Amino acid sequence: MTIIILLIGISLTIALIFLGGFIWSMKSGQYDDTYGPSVRMLFDDKSKKKSKKS
Amino acid sequence: MQSDQLAVEARAKKQSDALCYHCGQSCKEGDYLTDQKSFCCYGCKTVYEILNENNLCEYYDYEANPGVRFEIDNDDTFAYLDEVRISEKILLYNINGMSRVQFYIPVIHCISCIWLLENLNRLNAGVIKSEVNFAKKTVLIDFNSNQITLGKVAALLASTGYKPLINLEAEAQPKNRKYDNTLVLQLAIAGFCFGNIMLLSFPEYLGIDHADEKLKQVFSYLNIFLALPVVLYSGRDYFISAWKSFRQKQVNIDVPIAVGILVLFVRSTSDILLQQGPGYMDSLAGLVFFLLIGRWFQNKTYESLAFDRDYKSYFPLAVYKQVGEEWKACIIHELKKGDVIRIRNKEIIPADSLLLSEFAYIDYSFVTGEANPVKVIAGELVYAGGRVTGQSARMTIVKETSQSHLTSLWNNDVFSKPDRNNYKSLIDRVAKIFTWSVLGLALATGAYWYWADAERVWLIVTAVLMVACPCALALAAPFTYGSMLRVLGNHGLYLKNADIIETMAGVDAIVFDKTGTITHGSNAIAWIGNISKDELIKVKSVASCSTHPLSILIAKSIKEKELTLTQFDEFPGRGVQGLVEGKLIKIGSAEFTGQQPLSDHAASRVYISIDGDIKGYFELRTTLRPGIKVLVEKLGYRVKALLSGDSAADEIKMKSVFQPYTTMAFLQSPQDKLNYISGLQKKGNKVMMLGDGLNDSGALKQSDVGIAVADDTGVFTPSCDGILSGAQLDQLDRFLDLSKSALIILKVSLGISLLYNVLGLSFAVTGHLTPLVAAILMPVSSISVVVFTTFMVNLVAQRKLS
Numbered sequence: 001m002t003i004i005i006l007l008i009g010i011s012l013t014i015a016l017i018f019l020g021g022f023i024w025s026m027k028s029g030q031y032d033d034t035y036g037p038s039v040r041m042l043f044d045d046k047s048k049k050k051s052k053k054s
Numbered sequence: 055m056q057s058d059q060l061a062v063e064a065r066a067k068k069q070s071d072a073l074c075y076h077c078g079q080s081c082k083e084g085d086y087l088t089d090q091k092s093f094c095c096y097g098c099k100t101v102y103e104i105l106n107e108n109n110l111c112e113y114y115d116y117e118a119n120p121g122v123r124f125e126i127d128n129d130d131t132f133a134y135l136d137e138v139r140i141s142e143k144i145l146l147y148n149i150n151g152m153s154r155v156q157f158y159i160p161v162i163h164c165i166s167c168i169w170l171l172e173n174l175n176r177l178n179a180g181v182i183k184s185e186v187n188f189a190k191k192t193v194l195i196d197f198n199s200n201q202i203t204l205g206k207v208a209a210l211l212a213s214t215g216y217k218p219l220i221n222l223e224a225e226a227q228p229k230n231r232k233y234d235n236t237l238v239l240q241l242a243i244a245g246f247c248f249g250n251i252m253l254l255s256f257p258e259y260l261g262i263d264h265a266d267e268k269l270k271q272v273f274s275y276l277n278i279f280l281a282l283p284v285v286l287y288s289g290r291d292y293f294i295s296a297w298k299s300f301r302q303k304q305v306n307i308d309v310p311i312a313v314g315i316l317v318l319f320v321r322s323t324s325d326i327l328l329q330q331g332p333g334y335m336d337s338l339a340g341l342v343f344f345l346l347i348g349r350w351f352q353n354k355t356y357e358s359l360a361f362d363r364d365y366k367s368y369f370p371l372a373v374y375k376q377v378g379e380e381w382k383a384c385i386i387h388e389l390k391k392g393d394v395i396r397i398r399n400k401e402i403i404p405a406d407s408l409l410l411s412e413f414a415y416i417d418y419s420f421v422t423g424e425a426n427p428v429k430v431i432a433g434e435l436v437y438a439g440g441r442v443t444g445q446s447a448r449m450t451i452v453k454e455t456s457q458s459h460l461t462s463l464w465n466n467d468v469f470s471k472p473d474r475n476n477y478k479s480l481i482d483r484v485a486k487i488f489t490w491s492v493l494g495l496a497l498a499t500g501a502y503w504y505w506a507d508a509e510r511v512w513l514i515v516t517a518v519l520m521v522a523c524p525c526a527l528a529l530a531a532p533f534t535y536g537s538m539l540r541v542l543g544n545h546g547l548y549l550k551n552a553d554i555i556e557t558m559a560g561v562d563a564i565v566f567d568k569t570g571t572i573t574h575g576s577n578a579i580a581w582i583g584n585i586s587k588d589e590l591i592k593v594k595s596v597a598s599c600s601t602h603p604l605s606i607l608i609a610k611s612i613k614e615k616e617l618t619l620t621q622f623d624e625f626p627g628r629g630v631q632g633l634v635e636g637k638l639i640k641i642g643s644a645e646f647t648g649q650q651p652l653s654d655h656a657a658s659r660v661y662i663s664i665d666g667d668i669k670g671y672f673e674l675r676t677t678l679r680p681g682i683k684v685l686v687e688k689l690g691y692r693v694k695a696l697l698s699g700d701s702a703a704d705e706i707k708m709k710s711v712f713q714p715y716t717t718m719a720f721l722q723s724p725q726d727k728l729n730y731i732s733g734l735q736k737k738g739n740k741v742m743m744l745g746d747g748l749n750d751s752g753a754l755k756q757s758d759v760g761i762a763v764a765d766d767t768g769v770f771t772p773s774c775d776g777i778l779s780g781a782q783l784d785q786l787d788r789f790l791d792l793s794k795s796a797l798i799i800l801k802v803s804l805g806i807s808l809l810y811n812v813l814g815l816s817f818a819v820t821g822h823l824t825p826l827v828a829a830i831l832m833p834v835s836s837i838s839v840v841v842f843t844t845f846m847v848n849l850v851a852q853r854k855l856s
């Protein structure tokens with residue numbers, strides 16, 4: 001049954017790594033603005049637009 | 055004269071169905087046509103022209119009519135930002151001419167906003183890069199300070215309609231953000247521990263009796279280890295809040311929660327360490343997790359409806375100080391006693407001062423709620439917080455001041471509701487009764503078991519305290535009110551906080567203001583008579599010194615820049631007069647200007663005379679808001695009164711809208727309105743007042759629910775409880791119904807959660823509360839309350855509002 005204890009240890013470690021990952025992404029501001037980037041990628045490139053017009 | 059009128063009317067008709075290309079408001083007001091596109095005002099047209107010149111009309115491709123209507127300020131509004139001491143505070147960094155600044159721009163609202171703000175470098179080459187944070191409504195700008203100054207950047211933003219709100223105490227904002235992050239982190243950790251504890255509790259759930267005892271032991275110790283961060287970190291706020299309320303000798307809902315968490319933890323730990331059982335760690339983690347979800351939801355709701363008309367942003371940051379012969383911008387808290395300062399129209403006086411100018415009009419509505427500007431003569435004291443209207447005023451400071459002094463002024467009792475302090479929300483009242491009865495019950499059970507089986511007292515009393523933890527109770531209010539605030543916000547009613555919903559449900563008397571509330575803000579204005587352009591400019595100069603709504607409309611309708619006055623007098627209820635370039639301009643009622651009034655009451659008329667010569671009059675057609683008649687009918691007897699500060703010119707029109715039982719009073723001063731409302735309250739009515747903001751601030755403050763009706767939701771009214779967008783006024787009856795439904799839903803969900811508590815307690819009192827029962831009961835009660843409230847609110851809202 002000791003194998004279970006080992007497995008639990010591994011699973012907890014992995015889970016903690018993911019928790020750490022989440023905390024890191026949170027602190028580095030990845031959830032600060034969830035709307036802006038989704039529309040920003042749809043804007044036409046400035047340079048392209050300019051060259052088209054001129 | 056007749057043809058003039060016809061022409062004006064024809065023009066108004068032609069444009070009546072047009073929408074402003076820039077901001078989407080219907081434009082009847084004036085004649086602003088460029089490139090076949092119509093605009094509602096000079097401001098909108100200017101923005102379009104700026105964008106057009108710079109090939110930025112893509113702005114209009116992403117969303118139709120994306121612009122923001124605004125008033126054009128003087129160019130030097132932001133000049134003070136170029137003062138080194140001020141820019142130092144605002145700039146995030148400034149190295150070798152590379153500067154970075156973050157501005158808060160509350161009007162950011164759509165894709166086009168993001169696009170334009172991120173293309174600022176096409177408007178001015180000095181801007182290197184700009185990035186919008188949509189959620190926070192901020193824009194981060196990198197610019198080359200050798201090419202463009204901070205003040206110019208702000209002015210550039212303002213010229214496109216995105217006026218930044220600048221607050222020198224902005225350092226407070228990142229703190230705020232950190233707090234929000236903390237909650238999410240607390241939630242994440244609680245969720246993580248909850249999940250793992252549940253996993254480790256499986257042997258208990260499945261009742262594997264023959265499992266390795268040693269293994270169970272290890273799992274239990276792991277559970278203690280996992281529960282520690284939940285109690286110490288995630289649940290921290292509940293202990294703090296409970297302790298605070300305990301010290302204030304009050305009982306709030308956090309007290310039983312904190313007791314519950316503590317008892318759960320202590321009991322479980324002792325159970326595990328003494329090997330008496332598996333403990334209740336799963337229930338504990340689940341409880342904290344669900345509670346934090348509730349709190350997070352509440353925060354999200356408030357955030358999205360943030361009353362971001364933060365009053366601090368209205369404070370002047372700097373004023374012009376006289377240094378020798380020059381006027382120099384100076385930060386407020388560096389002002390010293392004896393400094394001579396100049397305060398311009400619409401600016402707020404930063405410190406108690408002595409007036410040096412001959413006279414000035416000071417509007418103390420922010421401080422006292424009284425709307426009429428007060429005339430102050432040279433040598434008299436003017437107080438901090440007053441707002442100069444009309445001509446700029448020079449004054450010398452007699453008392454040094456600080457931002458915090460101003461803040462305390464605005465937090466004055468005047469703006470808190472008179473009986474708010476005694477008022478306890480439903481949930482607080484329930485919490486109080488609940489806590490005492492749980493404590494009583496714990497004692498009673500303890501006493502009983504002491505006689506029956508003294509060894510089990512500890513187990514049973516802790517079980518009672520654990521299971522009584524009002525998790526579902528604590529979730530009921532945030533989810534009911536939170537969903538309701540969200541629904542109302544989506545339909546144009548922004549309430550200050552959740553308690554207002556409760557007060558709104560009890561409203562049985564409604565009082566309307568007329569101008570700007572019943573009638574539409576954008577009136578059709580027509581000049582009838584003969585007047586030269588120069589004279590019109592003079593008329594504007596006088597009219598723009600007054601804050602009367604009609605004066606504002608007249609001033610707005612004349613496009614040229616105003617001149618300075620040498621004298622100005624306002625006669626409330628009659629008119630204004632002023633001396634411009636030696637000419638005496640009188641604007642006001644027919645009697646005031648010495649004319650024969652026209653006998654019909656079709657429209658409000660404002661007469662003009664110059665040096666005694668009768669020139670003619672402005673005719674202002676106040677148009678009723680659409681749907682108002684139906685609304686009044688639906689509200690029925692609840693509509694108690696219509697209070698108007700204007701003359702009775704519209705009485706006949708109003709009579710067609712209101713029923714005979716509605717009191718109609720005209721020529722009401724703000725004090726009259728306030729008195730009328732307090733009269734109603736003395737009779738035991740719960741009064742809702744609908745007004746148009748500052749002019750009614752006294753009445754809005756006095757009423758139980760004061761709603762400012764605004765066509766432009768940027769209007770700031772410190773004394774109101776909510777802001778209703780003008781276009782949604784006809785939905786008012788439904789909003790009132792909804793608030794009633796919200797209260798019923800809350801009561802039902804309280805009933806449900808109490809039912810769970812009774813059920814749990816019946817297990818606990820009889821000594822049958824096993825960890826498994828607790829682990830099932832707690833999440834089920836929380837989830838069912840959350841699902842019930844959210845579902846019901848949305849169901850009711852869908853039925854009533856569609």
